[in-house]
Amino acid sequence: MHPDETINGVPVTETQIAAWAAEAEVxxxxxxxxKRGRGRPGRGAEPSQVVALRLTIEELAAIxxxxxxxxxxRSELIREALNIYAA
Incomplete structure (x- = not known):
């Protein structure tokens, strides 16, 4: 193991790796x-879709x-603006 390996800035030790391996073997x-759930929570009953959008630095700063x-x-503001525009 490389001595600079970290998780959230905390060095990972051989002891920690051994403990993780033992846990996995059990x-x-x-x-x-x-049951834990993964990712961001949903916005409602319907699935939502991520949409990529390119903005200039100035546009993003204004938003x-x-x-x-x-x-x-930022997302709330953009969704609100889109709802107003599409109405």
Whole structure:
């Protein structure tokens, strides 16, 4: 193992690797792991889709400034603007 290997800035030791290996050899409760949920939480009952969008630095700065003024996330502000435009 390389001495600079870290997880969240904490060095990974041979002892930690051995403990992880022992845990894996015992096995995991697959049902418990599946219940954890993965990724970001959904926005409702329907699945949502990620859409890529290219913006200039100036456009992104304007969106971020407006979102900060309205105490919203960038995504909330963009969704709100799209809903208004599409109405």
């Amino acid at each position: 096995g995991y409760d697959i049902d418990a792991l599946k 971020d400034a407006a979102a900060a003024r309205e105490h919203k996330t």
